[in-house]
Amino acid sequence: MLHIGKMIVDRPPYALSGRPESDPAVALIDDVNLRLQTLTASSPEIARLARQVTRLIADFRRAVILLYRETDRFDLAVTQSHLAKAAVLKAMSQADEQLSSRSDALGLQIQQAVSEASRWVLGLSVMIALLSFMAIVAIVRRNFNRPLMGLLEHIDAIRRGQAPPAVATGQRDEWRTIHAALRDMTNELAKSRELLLKVIDTVPMRVFWKDRELRYLGCNPAFARDAGKILPQELIGKDDYEMAWAAQADLYRADDLAVMTSGVPRLSYEEPQTTPDGLSICLRTSKVVLRNDGGDVVGVLGIYEDVTAQKEADAELDRYRRGLEELVEQRTSELLATEARAASILNSAADGIFGVDADDHITFINPAACAMFGYDAGQVIGRSAHDLFHHSHADGSPYPASECPATRAALAGRELRVDDETFWHADGHPVAVTVACSPLFENGQICGAVISVMDVSIQRAARQAQEKAMLAAEALAKTRSQFLANMSHEIRTPMNGVLGFASIGLNNFQNPEKSRNAFEKILASAKRMLGVVSDILDFSKIDAGKLVIEASDMSLGEMLDQVLALADNQARAKGLGLRREIDPGFPARCISDSQRLGQILLNLLTNAVKFTPSGEVILAARLEGKQLVFRITDTGIGMTPDELRYVFDPFQQADSSTTRRYGGTGLGLSITRHLVELMHGEIRVESSPGVGSMFEVRLPYVSAAPSATVAELSPEKLPEHSLVGITILIAEDEVINQQILELILGEAGARVVIVGDGRQAVDRIRQDGPTAYDIVLMDMQMPVLNGLAATREILELAPDLPVLGQTANAFAEDREDCLAAGMTSYIAKPIDPDALIRLILQTVGPIRKTAKTADRPRF
Structure with missing residues (x-):
């Protein structure tokens, strides 16, 4: 209280300014208030008590300010007394100035009186002010200063962490309330401090x-x-x-x-x-x-x-993390490589592969499957595979997904393979496939399936073709068996005639009539057997694609005469009429293959005669534009529509009974059709059972130039000794063939020298000289030295000597081999005597004399 009183006594002059808030006592009170607020902020209860303390301190503060105000009034009174004294002095000065003329005694009296009055007024004012101040101070000291100082000492002890002293509260309830609140606050603060220390320590x-x-x-x-x-x-x-x-x-x-x-x-x-x-x-x-x-x-x-252990754990964890990252990176790289390889395999696979989820929705598809079914990947992803590819059976009827074995297997988690199934292309056509289905699992549950499909359309077609071919092969085998039986019949029948009449002729050689009849039958049987062999050879050539059409200038009239003459004997033997209907505008000559054209017409004529029991056969010929039209009509047994379907097939006739009744190889019409096609023509047939048949052949017509004629020698034109003066060297290893050639050529007037192989032929030319012979007749197949090699050596000795080849092989490549070896021409066995003589004459010219008869070697 003493220091507060001192602060009041020693107040600075600025207290008169009217700003008591700047006084140190007030500042001290404010500091106490601030400390109380700081110490009690942590507890709501203490804060409530603090508010009461704060109100009391505010009352104390107002009391101090009131004290300051009373003091100010005292100061004001003193000041006013000084002002009054100044006013009196000023009046006295003025009075002195005015009454200067007054006497000094009166002035001194007046001055003393004024001075005495001034001292009395001033003393009275000071006394009143001091009494008032002392009363106020006594009241403040008794009621505020002592309890307040006690509170401050109590608070300061709390601040220093020391035991707070007891506070004298006097008789006022307010101070006792403040003290109780402060004590409670002290206890709370002690507990909080203890709790804080415990927290910090633990x-x-x-x-x-x-x-x-x-x-x-x-x-x-x-x-x-x-x-x-x-x-x-x-x-x-x-x-x-x-x-x-x-x-x-x-x-x-x-x-x-x-x-x-x-x-x-x-x-x-x-x-x-x-x-x-x-x-x-x-x-x-x-x-x-x-x-x-x-x-x-x-x-x-x-x-x-x-955090050392944590850092070490973090470091270890970081090592594990880096290791794990490296492992993950490695596994990821491997997985990516595996995925790349799988994608490459998937994309390059020839089979279609696609995946479906548990709802049959497509999750992926490879290019092969897209190409197989005609979709892009974007068109099928997320769509039902069954609805896209497998919605119908092979016959087009609906195929419910519940019945689909692939769908059922996928949902049941079973693998499945179906070798013959039908999927459907986007354009609606069926695709034959083999299906393999493998389920996919995730966490033990079925999550989908991978389906592989292989397009087996080609295999299915091949299988069907194979089945069809097997049926055809079986039918062909049956047909060939029938054909072989027919061939046996066709060959043995004329062979029987040859052998039988040869025996008859041998036994009756002294009877010219019987001998002549036997030889005629032998010749007819041999020609019939030759026809069978020719049909077989021609069919073999056609089947091998080696039959060649050789077009040249030909006489249509002579060809028709020959064909009709050959068929006439057969028709007359059956009592049939055979007549021709040649249009007046039909050309006499054309460019074509005379042999094959004659073969076509002869096959049709003989076939018509064969299947015509009675009536007639007509050969009609005309020119229609640029086509030669030949029509063969008969009044024979005719054919049904079913028989017409395979009339041109090989080994086929009406039926087996017909084959046995009418004979034949069953190759004639097939060969005829192929010959017509090779000559760029057309052939058709019309037939009715019991009425007859009509075969029509249309061939391109190529006119022959007037100068392009060939002077063909017919048998009637050949003189009896047409080969007189011609010397022929024959190379033939078969004795019978040697004898036949020697008789045929000798009767024609030729001089004949015969050797048994090619080596002997070469030696004979070397021995006799290159001009000793007009022509060489060379067999192709001989021992020691074959005909081709012998021809080459002979031509080295005699380059101008013509060589004719003869062989039983009647294929085109045989003729090409002959010509390549240097031979002039070629003739096939069996040899037609007239054809051989005609070929020799065409080769050497009319009776070529290589030397005088006297100059020729004698044999």
Whole structure:
């Protein structure tokens, strides 16, 4: 109270300014109020008591201000007295100036009286003011100052952490209430402080605080243990240079100074520390600045935790993480490579492959499947595979998904393979496939399936073709068996005639009539057998694609005469009429293959005669535009529509009974059709059972130039000794053939020399000279040296000597071989005597004389 009174007595002059808030006493009261607010902010109950204390302090504050105001009034009275004195002095001065003429005695009296009055007024004013002030001070001291000072001492003890002294509250209830509230607040503060200390002491974090000189002011036990298992009090006043971590002291102090200087906390940063045991550990530290009530920096507060184990765990975890990342990267790379390989395999697979989910929706599809079914991948992804590809049976009827074996297998988790199934293309045509279905599982549950399809349309067609071919082969085998039986019949029948009549002629050689009849029958049987062999050879050539059409200038009239003459004997033998109907505009000559054209017409004529029991056969010929039209009509047995379907097929006739009744190989009409096609023509047939048949042949007509005529010699034109003067060398290994040739050529007047092989022929030419012979008749197949090789050697000795080839092989390549070896021409066996003589004459010219008869060698 003394220091407060002193502050009041010693008030500065500025108290008169009317700003009592600037007085030190008021400032002290405000400071007490601020400290109370700071100490009681942590508890609602204490805050409530503090509000009561604050109200009392506010009353005290108003009382002090009232005291100041009373004092101000006292000062004002003194001041007014001074002003009054000044006014009196001023009046006296004026009066003195006015009454200067008055006497000094009167003036002195007046001056003394005024002075005495002034002192009395001033003394009275001061006395009144002092009494008032002392009364107010006494009241304030009794009612406010002493309890207030007690409260301040109590609060200051709490601030210093000491036991607060008892407070004299006097007789006023307000002070007792304030004291009770302050006591409760003190207890609460003590509990809070105790709780705070317990928290600081028990937390695993290390807590410390330093002053501005960076000396330790305190810490918790955990920090003390890190410092060397000492008590927290032992660290007070020490700095980091005196600790076990002195090596890091500069680092720590730099951090402390940075926080205090900037005022910015530094939170959760890592720093090293050396323990008293010499170990290096890692700390995670946070530091904040400490300030006093005035906001001034007074130190730094820090907390940290040892994160060495965590760092090591993090490092180990990081190693594991890097290892795991490397492993994942490796596995990912391998997986990507595997996926790339799988995609490459999938995309390059020839079979169609697609996947479906558990609802049969397509999840992927490869290019082969897209091409197989005519879709793009974008058109099918997410759509039902069954609805797209498998919606119908092969016959087009609906195929419910519930009946689809692939769908059922996929949903049941079973593998399935169906070798003959039908899927459908986008354009609606069926695709024959083999289907393989493999289910997909995820967590033990079926999640879909992979379906592989292989297009077996070609295989199915091949299988069907194979089945068809097998049926055809079986039919052909049956037909060939019938054909062979027919061939046996056709060959044995004329062979029987040849052998039988040869025996008859041999036994009756002295009877010219019987002998002549036997030889005629032998000749007819041989020609019939030759026809069978020719049909077989022609069919073989056609089947091998080796039959060649040789077009040349030919006489249509002579060809028709020959054909009709050959068929006339057969028709007359059956009592049939055979007549011709030649249009007047039909050309006499054309460019065509005379042999094959005659063969076509002769086959049709003999076939008509064969199947005509009675009536007639007509051969009609006319020119229609650029086509030669030949029509053969008969009144025979005719054919049904079913028989017409295969009338041109090989080995076919009406039926087996017909074959036995009418004979024949069954190759004639097939050969005829192929010959017509090779000559770029057409053939058709019309027939009715019991009425007859009509075959029509149309061939391209190529006119012959008038000068392009061939002087063909008919048998009637050949003189009896047409080969007189011609010398022929014959190379033939078969004795019978030697004798036949010698008789045929000898009767024609030729001189004949016969050798048994090609080597003997060459030696004879070398021996007799190149001009000794007009022509050489060379067999193709002989021992020692064959005809081809012998021809080459002969032509080296005699380049101008013509060589004719003869062989039983009647194929085109045989003729080509003959011509390639240098032979002039070619004739097939069996040899027609007239054809041979005619060929020799065409080759050597009319009776060529190579030397005088006397100059020729004698044989």
